[in-house]
Amino acid sequence: MLSVLVPCYNESTNLPLLVERLEAVLNEELDVEFELVLVDDGSTDDTWEVAERLAGEKSWIVPVRHETNRGMSEGWATALIVSKGEHVLTMDADLQYRPEDIPLLWRKMLDEKADIVQGWRLSSPGGSRVRRGASRLFSLVLQLLFGTNLNDVKSGFILYKRKIMEEIIEDRYHFRFFQHFPTIAAHERGYDIVEVGVVFDRRHSGESFIGNVWSFGLASLGDFPKAIKLYRRRRR
Numbered sequence: 001m002l003s004v005l006v007p008c009y010n011e012s013t014n015l016p017l018l019v020e021r022l023e024a025v026l027n028e029e030l031d032v033e034f035e036l037v038l039v040d041d042g043s044t045d046d047t048w049e050v051a052e053r054l055a056g057e058k059s060w061i062v063p064v065r066h067e068t069n070r071g072m073s074e075g076w077a078t079a080l081i082v083s084k085g086e087h088v089l090t091m092d093a094d095l096q097y098r099p100e101d102i103p104l105l106w107r108k109m110l111d112e113k114a115d116i117v118q119g120w121r122l123s124s125p126g127g128s129r130v131r132r133g134a135s136r137l138f139s140l141v142l143q144l145l146f147g148t149n150l151n152d153v154k155s156g157f158i159l160y161k162r163k164i165m166e167e168i169i170e171d172r173y174h175f176r177f178f179q180h181f182p183t184i185a186a187h188e189r190g191y192d193i194v195e196v197g198v199v200f201d202r203r204h205s206g207e208s209f210i211g212n213v214w215s216f217g218l219a220s221l222g223d224f225p226k227a228i229k230l231y232r233r234r235r236r
Contacts, residue, residue, distance in 0.1 A: 003085030007075025011093035013205040037079040042069035073178035115191040119157030122197035
């Protein structure tokens with residue numbers, strides 16, 4: 001089984017289309033049982049009501065709710081706990097990662113027997129140049145610090161073998177924004193990471209939780225000393 005894990009914060013307007021596109025591609029292109037775990041991470045809109053309604057219509061949707069906002073990595077952790085798949089895939093609810101690209105990751109996982117397959121954001125037809133530039137700069141710094149030799153360290157569009165994600169997600173307790181570090185955590189443990197080029201679209205609807213990209217980036221830098229200490233200690 002493939003479990004698709006999607007944290008949601010104020011994503012009510014995106015969920016119906018996300019479900020529609022996921023159902024089409026997973027039914028038509030993948031010969032595997034699947035489920036979608038939607039974690040409402042303390043939304044202030046009607047995300048929870050929409051998730052419950054969709055789950056009532058589709059037996060393969062599993063809705064879960066955080067009463068307060070806990071952040072993306074806690075959303076992944078909660079989704080992982082309730083999921084059943086031998087393989088798990090993380091993606092966002094805003095449709096910037098295309099559901100239609102999931103088969104690319106799935107086939108690469110099977111063909112190369114990889115531990116992890118990450119969607120490398122090869123092109124981005126929309127969105128802010130400032131945000132794209134900041135993301136690339138952040139990714140480059142991570143590359144230089146940890147020598148991952150990946151094109152896109154920060155992409156959250158990742159297919160894991162379940163046991164590997166269960167191990168990696170435990171590192172979240174060390175960080176404020178662990179969503180930047182899953183591939184670093186995997187690399188430092190010696191897991192095989194394979195990349196697949198994907199398109200990174202403009203957000204379909206709603207607003208990003210990030211707000212000011214530079215303020216968020218500066219806050220994220222506070223995790224770097226923790227990462228250096230944790231992962232360099234493991235190298236010894």
